[in-house]
Amino acid sequence: xxxxxxxxxxxxxxxxxxxxxxxxxxxxxxxxxxxxxxxxxxxxxxxxxxxxxxxxxxxxxxxxxxxxxxxxxxxxxxxxxxxxxxxxxxxxxxxxxxxxxxxxxxxxxxxxxxxxxxxxxxxxxxxxxxxxxxxxxxxxxxxxxxxxxxxxxxxxxxxxxxxxxxxxxxxxxxxxxxxxxxxxxxxxxxxxxxxxxxxxxxxxxxxxxxxxxxxxxxxxxxxxxxxxxxxxxxxxxxxxxxxxxxxxxxxxxxxxxxxxxxxxxxxxxxx
Amino acid sequence: xxxxxxxxxxxxxxxxxxxxxxxxxxxxxxxxxxxxxxxxxxxxxxxxxxxxxxxxxxxxxxxxxxxxxxxxxxxxxxxxxxxxxxxxxxxxxxxxxxxxxxxxxxxxxxxxxxxxxxxxxxxxxxxxxxxxxxxxxxxxxxxxxxxxxxxxxxxxxxxxxxxxxxxxxxxxxxxxxxxxxxxxxxxxxxxxxxxxxxxxxxxxxxxxxxxxxxxxxxxxxxxxxxxxxxxxxxxxxxxxxxxxxxxxxxxxxxxxxxxxxxxxxxxxxxxxxxxxxxxxxxxxxxxxxxxxxxxxxxxxxxxxxxxxxx
Numbered sequence: 318x319x320x321x322x323x324x325x326x327x328x329x330x331x332x333x334x335x336x337x338x339x340x341x342x343x344x345x346x347x348x349x350x351x352x353x354x355x356x357x358x359x360x361x362x363x364x365x366x367x368x369x370x371x372x373x374x375x376x377x378x379x380x381x382x383x384x385x386x387x388x389x390x391x392x393x394x395x396x397x398x399x400x401x402x403x404x405x406x407x408x409x410x411x412x413x414x415x416x417x418x419x420x421x422x423x424x425x426x427x428x429x430x431x432x433x434x435x436x437x438x439x440x441x442x443x444x445x446x447x448x449x450x451x452x453x454x455x456x457x458x459x460x461x462x463x464x465x466x467x468x469x470x471x472x473x474x475x476x477x478x479x480x481x482x483x484x485x486x487x488x489x490x491x492x493x494x495x496x497x498x499x500x501x502x503x504x505x506x507x508x509x510x511x512x513x514x515x516x517x518x519x520x521x522x523x524x525x526x527x528x529x530x531x532x533x534x535x536x537x538x539x540x541x542x543x544x545x546x547x548x549x550x551x552x553x554x555x556x557x558x559x560x561x562x563x564x565x566x567x568x569x570x571x572x573x574x575x576x577x578x579x580x581x582x583x584x585x586x587x588x
Numbered sequence: 589x590x591x592x593x594x595x596x597x598x599x600x601x602x603x604x605x606x607x608x609x610x611x612x613x614x615x616x617x618x619x620x621x622x623x624x625x626x627x628x629x630x631x632x633x634x635x636x637x638x639x640x641x642x643x644x645x646x647x648x649x650x651x652x653x654x655x656x657x658x659x660x661x662x663x664x665x666x667x668x669x670x671x672x673x674x675x676x677x678x679x680x681x682x683x684x685x686x687x688x689x690x691x692x693x694x695x696x697x698x699x700x701x702x703x704x705x706x707x708x709x710x711x712x713x714x715x716x717x718x719x720x721x722x723x724x725x726x727x728x729x730x731x732x733x734x735x736x737x738x739x740x741x742x743x744x745x746x747x748x749x750x751x752x753x754x755x756x757x758x759x760x761x762x763x764x765x766x767x768x769x770x771x772x773x774x775x776x777x778x779x780x781x782x783x784x785x786x787x788x789x790x791x792x793x794x795x796x797x798x799x800x801x802x803x804x805x806x807x808x809x810x811x812x813x814x815x816x817x818x819x820x821x822x823x824x825x826x827x828x829x830x831x832x833x834x835x836x837x838x839x840x841x842x843x844x845x846x847x848x849x850x851x852x853x854x855x856x857x858x859x860x861x862x863x864x865x866x867x868x869x870x871x872x873x874x875x876x877x878x879x880x881x882x883x884x885x886x887x888x889x890x891x892x893x894x895x896x897x898x
Contacts (some may be wrong), residue, residue, distance in 0.1 A: 326748060341877060356891035386716055388705075414716055471803040561713035564693045564706060571873040576880045586887050588894060 318357060318585060320436050320444035322534035329541035330582050331429035334421060336548040339560045339569045340413075342418035345579035350427035352586035358437045367434065371426045375419030382415030383407055388563045410562045415456060417560065432468070433460060458508070462501075469500045536586045544578040553574055616745040654679075654751035657731075658688045662710055663724060663759035671775035681740075681755050683730070688789035692743065702745040704728065707757055721832040729756040731773030739766070 330353075334346045354364055384396075384403040389410025398404040432441065438457035445453035473496045474482075482492055552573065560569040653675050660668040670688040672679075682702055685692050693706035695718035704726040705718040719725040726741040730747060731754040740747055741754070749755060754773025760766040 345884065348881065348888070352884055352888040352891055355888050355895060358895070360895065382716075387715065388718075510867060559715075561715055563714055563716060567713065570878055573873065573876045576876050580880055580883065581810075583884060583887055586891050588890065 318435075319528045319530050319534040320440040321528075322530065322538050322579070323357070323431050323435060324441075324444045325538045325539045326582070326585055327429050327432050329538075329545045331425055332545045333430055333548050333579065333582060334424040335567070336545075336552055337559065337575075338417060338421065339571075340417040340420050341569050341571050341573060343417065343424050343580055345576065346424040346582065347420060347427055349579060349582045349586070350424065350430065352429065352583050354430060354434065356586040356588075357431060359435065362434055364430075364434070365370045367426070367430050371423040374426065375416075375423045378414035378419040378422055382418060386411040386414065390565045410564065410566055412560045413566050417562070435546060440528070465504060466501050469504070470497045473497050473500065494511065538583040540584040542580040547574060547578040547581075609689060638762060644868045655775050656684050656749045656751070657754035657773050657775045658684060658690065659754060659756040659769045659771045659773055660690060661708055661756070661758040661771065662708065663761065666769075667769065667771045667772055668708060669775075678750050681730075681742075681744035684749055684755060685744060691891070696745075701744045704757060710759055723764060724759055724761045727758045727760045729758065729768045729773075730754070731756065734772070734774050737768030737773060739768075 330346060330350060334343060337343075356374040358364055384407070387405035387408065389406075389408030392406040393412070394407045396404050396407065409573055436444065438460055440460035441460070442450065442457050470493060474493050477492055477496075482489070484490065551574070560567075596871055653673070654677070655671055655673050656679060658668075658670040658672055660670075662668075668690065670690060672684045672687045674684070674687065679687075682694065685704075691706070692704060692708075694702040695705045695715075696702050703718055705714045706712075707726055711724070715721050715723075728744060728747070728889070729737040730749070731737050732738045734754070737756055747755065754775075756769040756771075758769045770818045795868065
């Protein structure tokens with residue numbers, strides 16, 4: 318899939334996910350994003366860390382809202398009121414609203430996950446408009462930075478262990494941290510020299526042969542932004558009222574047109 | 589946004605009680621919230637400086653030593669007036685609301701008290717923080733001794749009312765300075781004693797019947813306005829006296845059943861599950877949703893199978 322098309326799809330899925338707080342649409346966006354990731358993820362990459370992180374964020378949202386919000390009529394349990402902040406009734410409504418927030422969060426994470434999991438950093442730069450070339454470069458370098466430092470830290474730790482180092486409290490980790498930071502600075506200087514050697518900033522950038530746009534890329538982007546248009550029109554026309562679980566849980570509103578709009582986002586997952 | 593009236597004040601009971609729809613969150617109260625509380629305090633001082641008038645005399649319709657009037661003006665103009673009787677010297681706004689039988693839901697703000705989120709079924713639902721910065725909300729006013737309405741400077745749990753006072757609520761669209769309720773903060777005038785089904789121990793304080801002369805259709809001294817349908821834009825206020833126990837009841841539940849003399853107001857709180865308006869469309873909507881989920885699961889499974897196949 319064309320990197321620019323995938324970037325546009327991610328932006329569209331993010332807008333749809335945030336256009337309404339209806340948990341049904343958000344759940345559909347989560348499913349759609351999982352489908353696209355399953356279809357487009359390179360074989361050597363795993364979705365598991367992203368899913369674990371998204372699940373943790375979601376569980377945190379549910380737990381925090383259940384503990385801190387005591388509104389709602391269906392009381393599940395009551396914590397002692399002497400407990401600061403969390404004391405009071407735990408209600409089904411607060412759990413439901415926490416789950417709604419969690420769905421939005423997980424949907425947003427999965428909508429932008431293809432940007433980092435499917436695309437290579439150079440593809441990301443290439444996908445951005447020429448005006449955002451420098452921003453894209455910074456983004457690509459940043460995306461490379463975290464895993465690069467992680468790899469360096471693991472290598473330093475293994476080397477130190479071979480020399481008899483064992484973790485003994487926080488102070489002992491300075492033996493790992495200092496070489497890791499020095500290596501990171503060294504890598505940054507090497508990267509800067511490499512970029513300068515390639516005439517970065519002096520003339521118009523050179524580029525790979527841009528990935529071509531195929532008909533299916535155009536269809537995928539068109540369908541995704543048609544979904545965005547449907548959601549925005551419905552929103553402006555008052556057709557997507559926000560779902561409010563308080564004071565008592567109600568069935569979230571569901572519009573078949575907007576369900577179809579969510580399905581339009583799944584075009585990139587089709588064979 | 590004028591949050592003075594909704595500025596919740598210190599919860600009289602310390603923390604939310606079990607069974608109340610009370611939240612302990614304070615995300616809304618930032619610097620702006622504190623500023624609004626300060627404005628509310630100034631308004632409250634101004635209200636307190638107003639001359640105290642004699643107690644209104646027109647509140648004997650409900651049984652009890654003391655009376656306060658409750659005025660609720662809905663967003664569509666419907667007005668509900670209740671008279672609450674109580675035995676203690678003073679009563680909190682929250683207690684008066686609970687005694688009135690008007691359905692209500694409140695939201696507490698840690699250390700600041702209760703704000704009103706829902707009254708008499710309006711709004712049917714509300715956001716987690718009880719209100720938004722731009723949406724409509726319940727504005728609280730207080731009238732002392734039958735005087736003019738003043739914006740409340742406290743939350744209902746901290747607002748103290750005495751005999752002849754009134755608390756008023758108006759569902760304001762938050763488009764400007766909130767206007768007070770159209771109805772005055774007075775109990776309905778004395779009406780001839782009727783067969784009050786809720787006459788309690790203090791009912792003996794009522795004017796005794798002059799004579800047991802049969803009267804086939806006793807007409808009240810002043811016609812009692814009949815509650816209007818919710819669709820009516822503006823209507824005369826509903827004036828229904830509500831007798832109560834001698835002492836203020838504790839705030840047990842925020843949803844109180846209206847007295848038998850009060851025509852039922854629209855259902856306030858859906859009891860879970862689909863709302864009645866969406867029931868007819870629930871089945872096809874659920875079918876569409878189920879189809880969509882099945883389709884997406886099939887697409888996902890096919891994608892995973894393709895991925896495993898070299």
